[in-house]
Amino acid sequence: MLKYFFGLLISLSFGAQAGCSISDEMREMYNAKYAEQISIDVKLSGHNYTVLISAPKALNSEPFQGFHLVADSFNEPTFAAALESFEEGSEFKTWFDIDAGLVRKHLIVVTFGEDCGFDVTKEVFYQ
Secondary structure, three states: OHHHHHHHHHHHHOOOOOOOOOOHHHHHHHHHHHHHHOEEEEEEEOOEEEEEEEEEOEEOOEEEEEEEEEEOOOOOOOEEEEEOOEEEOOEEEEEEEEEHHHOOOEEEEEEEOOOOOEEEEEEEOOO
16 A cells, blocks of 8 residues: 555656656666766765765756655655755755665656656665
């Protein structure tokens, strides 16, 4: 039941529309094409990681819409949340802190475009 709740939350959070669907192949294509444009910096300080994410104001002429944090899997997340962003120079940024003991697989999903836009997904690598 919880799995379906998180799936619904992700769909609503990413602005999914009734006639708008992106295939796994299209998602992989966007990731391959634009992943380099998304920056994820991870720093360990004591027992906490600080993660700073940066994205351009637009990709492929589509405006930035938002950042999302997804835990474990895009298709079967155990946690999903929208991250508040702020504008700095020519980019949008967001950040979060996490205790090193709580580290698991985290994905950052960056959404561009309105209506049927697209997402770029990158994994956070804790070192």
